[in-house]
Each structure stands twice: as C-alpha cells, then as structure tokens.
Amino acid sequence: MQLYFHPSNASMAPHLLLQDIGAPFELKFVDRDRGEHQSPEYLRLNPNGRIPVLVDGDLVLYEAAAICLYLADKFPDARLAPPAGTxxxxxxxxxxxxxxxxxxxxxxxxxxxxxxxxxxxxxxxxxxxxxxxxxxxxxxxxxxxxxxxxxxxxxxxxxxxxxxxxxxxxxxxxxxxxxxxxxxxxxxxxxxxxxxxxxxxxxxxxxxxxxxxx
The missing domain is CATH 1.20.1050.10 (Glutathione S-transferase Yfyf (Class Pi); Chain A, domain 2)
Structure with missing residues (x-):
C-alpha cells in the first residue's frame, strides 16, 4: 500500500490507522508548496487535487474518511471498527x-x-x-x-x-x-x-x- 500524504494534512488520520495496523505501507510525500497536488501525475490519482490518496494494488482511493473506513474493514484484526450491522x-x-x-x-x-x-x-x-x-x-x-x-x-x-x-x-x-x-x-x-x-x-x-x- 502507498499513502500519498503531506504532513498535518487530511492524510494524517489514514496515516495513523496504518501505524495502528502495522501492515507494510509506503508514505509518498506530496509537496503542496510546489503544487505537486495539482500536477498531471497526481491528478490522475485524484482529479480533485486533494490529499490523501491510498493506492492498494489496483485500488486508488481518495477522501480521508473513505480511506479510514476501508482500512478498518481490510484489517479487522486491528479492531478499528465495530462489526458491520451492529x-x-x-x-x-x-x-x-x-x-x-x-x-x-x-x-x-x-x-x-x-x-x-x-x-x-x-x-x-x-x-x-x-x-x-x-x-x-x-x-x-x-x-x-x-x-x-x-x-x-x-x-x-x-x-x-x-x-x-x-x-x-x-x-x-x-x-x-x-x-x-x-x-x-x-x-x-x-x-x-x-x-x-x-x-x-x-x-x-x-x-x-x-x-x-x-
């Protein structure tokens, strides 16, 4: 997994959950000061030009809350979310x-x-x-x-x-x-x-x- 992040941005919550989970992941720094979040390469990942983006195999996912819920579901043993349907x-x-x-x-x-x-x-x-x-x-x-x-x-x-x-x-x-x-x-x-x-x-x-x- 790769998490595209900038320090103290909306990537912080997904980053924290990845630290909790303990599965291998890579932080990919996005330099907002240089406008990298608006670069053609980044916009192919997130056309909104916002941080974060999570890449997990063929899945490219943006919106921090969606990433958090995805991680909680993908790694149930980390107990980051109650069971579905409760x-x-x-x-x-x-x-x-x-x-x-x-x-x-x-x-x-x-x-x-x-x-x-x-x-x-x-x-x-x-x-x-x-x-x-x-x-x-x-x-x-x-x-x-x-x-x-x-x-x-x-x-x-x-x-x-x-x-x-x-x-x-x-x-x-x-x-x-x-x-x-x-x-x-x-x-x-x-x-x-x-x-x-x-x-x-x-x-x-x-x-x-x-x-x-x-």
Missing amino acids: PQRARLYQWMFWLSNTLQAMLMHWFYPERMVDSGDAAAASQVRAQAEEHIAVMLQRLDEQVAASGGPWLLGADYGAADAYALMLCRWTRHFDRPARDYPHLGPYLQRLLERPAVQRMFEAEGLQAPLV
Whole structure:
C-alpha cells in the first residue's frame, strides 16, 4: 500500500490507522508548496487535487474518511471498527460523517476563507474566518460532550478506533485557535490519552511534526 500524504494534512488520520495496523505501507510525500497536488501525475490519482490518496494494488482511493473506513474493514484484526450491522458500527458511521462533513468542512472555511469571497476582498475573508471559528467552537463543544458521554476513554466508548484517529487530526488543526480543542474540559484529557499511544507517536515522528502537537 502507498499513502500519498503531506504532513498535518487530511492524510494524517489514514496515516495513523496504518501505524495502528502495522501492515507494510509506503508514505509518498506530496509537496503542496510546489503544487505537486495539482500536477498531471497526481491528478490522475485524484482529479480533485486533494490529499490523501491510498493506492492498494489496483485500488486508488481518495477522501480521508473513505480511506479510514476501508482500512478498518481490510484489517479487522486491528479492531478499528465495530462489526458491520451492529448499532456500534452505525455510531461509527455517524461520527465519521459528522467529523468529515460538519467539523472538517467548517475548518476548511477557517483555513481558506478567501475561497468564499470575491478575489482580493481581505475584509470579507476575515469575516468568514471569524464566523467559521465561532461555528467551530460550537462543534468542539459538541465533541467535548460526546467524549464525556461515551462511557469510556475514547470517542465511542471503551474501544479505540477510526473515529479517534479522525478526531485527533481535526483537533490538531485547532491548535492555534483562541480556544483550541485542548482547552475543552473533556477533549483536553482525551487528546493527551491519544498522544500516549505508540502509533500516534510513530505517526507524528514520521511526519516530522513539532509541538504543539494538538
């Protein structure tokens, strides 16, 4: 397997799961600063020009949440997802889609507010970013409440899994906010538990990331 990645991008969650699984894989660095994600070669893998892409034999798969769910299914012994057809599996789907479609989507408005306004309108872009941060704060509070209510140390309860990898990635992205995820009463200890996992530490080391990690 090959994972096309850029440090601290949406490739982080799939990368973490690969570290958890322990099966052989290769990291393929995509240099965003040089526009490699828009190169003809990369666009043949992902016509959207987004990171990540997973190549597994003849399968070429993009969208980080889809890659995470695929890996969880391909390697059931890693126990990264509850059995299919169970209520617990349904909760995993709910939270994976909430994380990717709700929280991640709003984070994109914070990181790239200029995409939502006329070219060169810095004041409007600033307003988009401010509004996005307000919405993200509400979403982080919801995530904090879920950790508190889960009945276990992880997002969905007693068992660590794919949703935790995704939540770690998105919470990291808030590390420079006025109120980052680590400052919430339940998310803070939850993130510290994640940082203690050996697979998480291997992932950060492999991507060359420095403090603050979350």
